[in-house]
Amino acid sequence: MSTLLSQPLPITLTPLMVGYAAVAMLVLGPIALYLYLYPYTAFTLPFKNLRGPDPASGFFGSLFTVGSKPIGRRYMSLTKEYDASTVRFRGLIGRWRIASTDITAISHVLRHTGQWHRNEGFNGLIARVTGFNVLCVEDEAHRRQRRILNSAFNGTSVNAMMPMFWEEAYDLKANVNKMLKGDGDDTEIDMLQVYIRTAMDIIGRAGFNYYFEKHKGKDGENPLSKAFNDMINGMFENKRLVIVQSIFPQALDMPTANAKRVAKSRAVLDGIARDIVNSRRAEIARDKISLDKDSYEGKDVISLCLRANMSASERDRMTEAEIEGQIGALMLAGNETSATALSWATLHLVQNPDIQAKLREEVMSVPDDEPSLETLNSLPYLDRCVREVLRLDPPLPQVVRTAAVDCVVPLGKPVLGRDGKLMSEIHVSKGTDFIVPINDMNRDPRIWGDDADTFNPDRYDDASIPRTQLPSVWGGLLSFIGGPHHCLGFRFALLEIKAVLFVVVRNFEFAPSGEKEFARFSPSIIQRPVVVGQERKGMQLPVMVRALSAE
Numbered sequence: 271m272s273t274l275l276s277q278p279l280p281i282t283l284t285p286l287m288v289g290y291a292a293v294a295m296l297v298l299g300p301i302a303l304y305l306y307l308y309p310y311t312a313f314t315l316p317f318k319n320l321r322g323p324d325p326a327s328g329f330f331g332s333l334f335t336v337g338s339k340p341i342g343r344r345y346m347s348l349t350k351e352y353d354a355s356t357v358r359f360r361g362l363i364g365r366w367r368i369a370s371t372d373i374t375a376i377s378h379v380l381r382h383t384g385q386w387h388r389n390e391g392f393n394g395l396i397a398r399v400t401g402f403n404v405l406c407v408e409d410e411a412h413r414r415q416r417r418i419l420n421s422a423f424n425g426t427s428v429n430a431m432m433p434m435f436w437e438e439a440y441d442l443k444a445n446v447n448k449m450l451k452g453d454g455d456d457t458e459i460d461m462l463q464v465y466i467r468t469a470m471d472i473i474g475r476a477g478f479n480y481y482f483e484k485h486k487g488k489d490g491e492n493p494l495s496k497a498f499n500d501m502i503n504g505m506f507e508n509k510r511l512v513i514v515q516s517i518f519p520q521a522l523d524m525p526t527a528n529a530k531r532v533a534k535s536r537a538v539l540d541g542i543a544r545d546i547v548n549s550r551r552a553e554i555a556r557d558k559i560s561l562d563k564d565s566y567e568g569k570d571v572i573s574l575c576l577r578a579n580m581s582a583s584e585r586d587r588m589t590e591a592e593i594e595g596q597i598g599a600l601m602l603a604g605n606e607t608s609a610t611a612l613s614w615a616t617l618h619l620v621q622n623p624d625i626q627a628k629l630r631e632e633v634m635s636v637p638d639d640e641p642s643l644e645t646l647n648s649l650p651y652l653d654r655c656v657r658e659v660l661r662l663d664p665p666l667p668q669v670v671r672t673a674a675v676d677c678v679v680p681l682g683k684p685v686l687g688r689d690g691k692l693m694s695e696i697h698v699s700k701g702t703d704f705i706v707p708i709n710d711m712n713r714d715p716r717i718w719g720d721d722a723d724t725f726n727p728d729r730y731d732d733a734s735i736p737r738t739q740l741p742s743v744w745g746g747l748l749s750f751i752g753g754p755h756h757c758l759g760f761r762f763a764l765l766e767i768k769a770v771l772f773v774v775v776r777n778f779e780f781a782p783s784g785e786k787e788f789a790r791f792s793p794s795i796i797q798r799p800v801v802v803g804q805e806r807k808g809m810q811l812p813v814m815v816r817a818l819s820a821e
């Protein structure tokens with residue numbers, strides 16, 4: 271038998287036969303792929319009994335059907351339409367997704383990080399552009415990185431940042447004053463750009479003791495922010511490319527102009543990150559900075575991580591590349607999120623002059639320009655306004671998790687399946703996406719009251735709000751999510767937002783600029799304000815600003 275098998279087959283391949291085989295593969299390959307992606311996957315889907323829209327397109331599935339639903343009500347309206355808190359629909363190229371407003375299911379998915387990873391395509395993309403940092407690693411690597419990073423994001427470390435938040439907030443005030451016309455009139459200012467600059471300066475100082483302003487090149491640009499922005503634009507500018515790259519991160523290895531641009535910027539970013547980490551390490555080694563000193567120096571995230579790393583056991587340490595990778599992570603996670611939240615806050619204050627006046631009255635009642643942390647945190651209306659902004663306009667409107675293994679998701683309330691039977695759990699196959707609809711849950715009238723779509727900081731006067739606890743790390747809101755991947759920077763973001771709002775509301779008055787209407791737009795991960803009719807200009811927040819001291 272073995273001798274027979276080792277004999278060459280008595281077939282001689284002629285060029286004609288090779289040609290036929292190639293044609294057969296070209297014809298049959300796509301057919302086989304089609305049958306696998308569509309009828310086969312649908313037939314073998316363990317949750318095929320769930321209700322949901324039938325795919326409208328082979329390639330896009332139901333994405334347009336889902337995308338056409340109003341923002342903030344996207345998944346809520348689907349679940350209403352199909353009378354089931356959990357629905358299924360097909361996404362891109364045959365990939366099935368589950369969306370759920372069932373709190374037990376959401377909680378389960380967010381907490382079971384061994385079974386549910388962040389979207390693998392997205393993790394791959396982030397890893398390629400910023401390295402293997404906390405934003406894109408899972409399981410043991412995530413736990414290890416997070417343990418070290420926690421030392422920099424705990425309450426004590428973040429509270430120590432207060433003086434720096436004040437300095438940056440007053441720097442913002444000086445910048446806005448420079449932009450104002452000298453005659454005391456209102457001036458139109460794009461406050462989003464103002465906040466982006468401030469948030470970047472804050473993350474530079476707090477994250478890695480780096481001053482963007484001080485490190486400018488001959489062209490007047492900061493090389494780190496230039497490399498970072500080039501990389502992000504390279505990733506997100508072309509919407510079609512974003513889709514391709516998030517499914518196949520390997521697309522960034524192809525020698526396209528875009529991929530070369532991203533790789534070039536990544537190399538610059540890596541080089542600067544290495545220099546920054548080396549400088550922070552040298553400072554620690556020289557003991558130039560003592561943590562006891564009454565200064566912010568030496569308390570930035572990277573310095574604190576380096577110190578925590580030194581005292582950790584070898585297996586618990588972050589590698590050199592991982593520490594350097596946190597710089598990109600901080601710039602990615604900590605800049606636009608806070609800047610966007612501040613922009614939404616400003617827009618709500620513009621659209622609600624009574625609320626703006628009430629908030630101003632409160633912040634003006636504080637005698638000190640730079641109140642203590644305790645005083646800032648004890649301002650009830652400021653707290654309610656921040657809470658309401660993050661509820662109604664969470665910078666991340668949703669997060670997606672992907673099943674890393676075949677698993678089961680329990681439901682708090684059974685749903686009626688297509689076969690008319692009740693389902694109390696959902697069996698899920700590896701690779702299925704699960705959407706956590708932050709936006710929708712933050713606007714659920716059952717939790718937040720009948721006026722959940724309205725900006726109303728007074729809703730928290732009612733101690734029974736929120737009526738149900740979401741799996742949340744702060745304020746009962748899903749905005750920073752809950753579970754082991756909850757926002758590492760939530761304390762940081764809250765203090766930053768409060769300090770900046772305190773300063774801007776105390777010093778400036780905001781009013782609408784003409785008849786502009788604003789809309790919510792999520793071209794990538796973050797939901798930003800755009801001006802209706804000027805969507806091509808991208809995110810912006812042009813509002814009229816007047817200095818109060820000029821009155």
Ligand code: HEM
Pocket residue numbers: 388404405416473599600603604605607608611664665666669670748749750751754755756757758759760762763
């Ligand atoms: C209003 C501002 C912010 C909001 C609404 C926000 C929200 C979120 C959300 C929803 C996640 C989970 C993402 C996911 O797992 O898919 C997240 C993760 C994260 N955020 Fe924030 N964030 C904000 C500001 C910040 C700031 C200022 C920093 C840093 C200084 C930061 C650092 C991080 C990090 C490192 C993670 C990854 C945590 C992990 O996976 O373990 N965030 N954030």
